[in-house]
Amino acid sequence: MVNGEKSGVLEAIRRSGLQKLLALGALLIMCTFFSIFGQNFFSHSAFMNILDASYYIGFMAIGQTFVIITGGIDLSVGTVMMSGALIGGVAYNVWHWPIAFCLVVIVIVATIFGLINGLLIAKLHLPPFIVTLGTQFISLGFGSIVAEVQTQQYPTVNQADGWFKTAFYRTQGGFPMGAVFLLLFFIAAYILLTRTKLGRYTYAIGSNEEAARISGINIDKWKVIVYVLSGFSAGLAGILYAATYTTIVPQTGNGLELYAIAAVVIGGTSLAGGVGSLVGSLIGVFIMTVLKDGLMSMNMQSQWQIFFTGVVVILAVLLDIYRSKKAAQVKN
Amino acid sequence: MKKIITVSLAAMLILSGCGSAPPTKSQANGSSSATAGAQPYVAMDAKGFQFQYWQVVEKGAQDEAKKLNIKITFQGPDNESDVAQQVDMVNADLAKKPAALCLAALSTTALSSQLSKAKSMGIPVIGFDSGVPNDSSGALVATAATDSVKAAAMAADHLFDNQDFKAALTKATTANPVVIGVLSQDATSASIIQRTTGFINEMVAKIQSEPNFANAVEVTGQKKYNKASSSPAKVNIAVSIPPSTVQSDVQNSAQQLLNQKNLIVIFASNEGAADGMLSATNDGSDLNRSTGKYKNLLVVGFDAGKNQKAAVKSKEFLGSITQDPYTIGVDAVLLASKAIKGEPVSNIDTGAKWYDSTNMDNPDIAQLLYN
Incomplete structure (x- = not known):
């Protein structure tokens, strides 16, 4: 029943990434909706607020995109980010290290957790869901142990070492440095995923791990690298989180990984692996933060934000299934 | 192909509409909402919303706002x-350009750039409940709050009025010291830190003024409050702070205190801690005065709530301290309205009361006890 011309159209839509387009469309519709109905949503400060809330989710989502494309999942990113930020805070407040070292500590702690995830998954062949669920708890506990369950404060703009906020969050003039870092990291990750061996193997492992193995790809090595990258991203997210929110409370961070995963899924990356894009994930991140700030501008409490985030995730997955079905029909 | 083109054209139209709309329009929107003649807008950001306490604060605020013809919004993090969620909320509220901002900060440090922004936007900040301690931005003009140190000290004073407590205390020896447990739900909130400090300090001072008890009190359990005694301790004030405010964690910490030998008192410093205490004691039945497993343990709570009220009513709790959440809401809006008009404002102590099974039904107390 599918004639040549029609299948050509569908193929074109599929190639152009229907979901990415729809996600972008949804983002624009949401912006318009909130600009009309929200209180002062269409303003410079609301825009800056959306950026603020995007940084840490954005970094986590970028790392998560690689993991999910390989067909894996990293449930530990939220707590790993907080664990890093908490331990960095201890390095600053308790050990009195220079702030620059403390920021490096954040990234190192998070990258080590990524390495542990990767080794357990690739070398011991444990399921990613279980491994990262385990490291979620381990990082949650570890951060609190090191911090002795004390809240850690990073310096504020006007204090000594406040330069770290102007460098990573906003300049004194209000320029969003966080957005610059997110963009730079996004570009680097984009090049990694689309132009390098790592990117090609990431897709290959996710599409058909056995085939990739037979074709001589060292699956274990690349899987470890992908989880290390996810941990590293969570570490950078930790720096941006500390710069944006200053206060790191022990025993928090669980649940934040779901925002990153939701953003990736909304952006059209398939949880089955092999399919996905970073552009989509970034759009997914902004859909969630626009939704959050938009609902706040309409004076809707956070329970509504959580509720609608869930609705958006389900709609996105439905779309994904619909798209795959269409694509399958075209192939037939 | 046509469909894609149509969709992308529509998208581009929306985008260009978004991007090129004159900024004056949004500013006009903003100022109209902020200064719509008779009805100034006041944004209130609480520390939470999950306890009914905050709903009573909101009711007080709404009633006062109606009286003063002010529009308010009231929200709190999960x-x-x-x-982080509160920081995002305050950001969103500042974007709405309110005439004043009422704030119960979870962390003043985390909100420091938002407070500076409020200052530069000329938005007066009114603290309520735990307020905005140690604000250095100058945005904070006044606070409507309970003096938590005084309020918690009241709990220690009432214990000393109790014969059973005095009897148990005088039995304490260095070989067999007694334990006074303090269950504090949070290590970051200023009001809870003040309550904990207020109770501990008053307790230490009172005990040390008893004959034979000079320098015989130590405080253990939490670095922040720890205090060694110079001579061997007869009384150990054990502080327990759960790792998070999640109810199961609070319950575990309560259990940890209950396992202490010679425990004579537990002070639960807010509704969450009191609820944790109750869930650790089989919903309070272990505290039953005649049949309970801990029938000699004296529990003093703080705040109200349905479960805690029932526990006080049935004497499972000796009594509790209540703030006056309704007045906190009323006074916060009152201060905001004065600040908007440019009138001078100063801090208000909204007061606290002791309640137990004998007085909790008196109308003047009952109205303070939210469910």
């Missing part, structure tokens, strides 16, 4: 550990 739980009192969620500092």
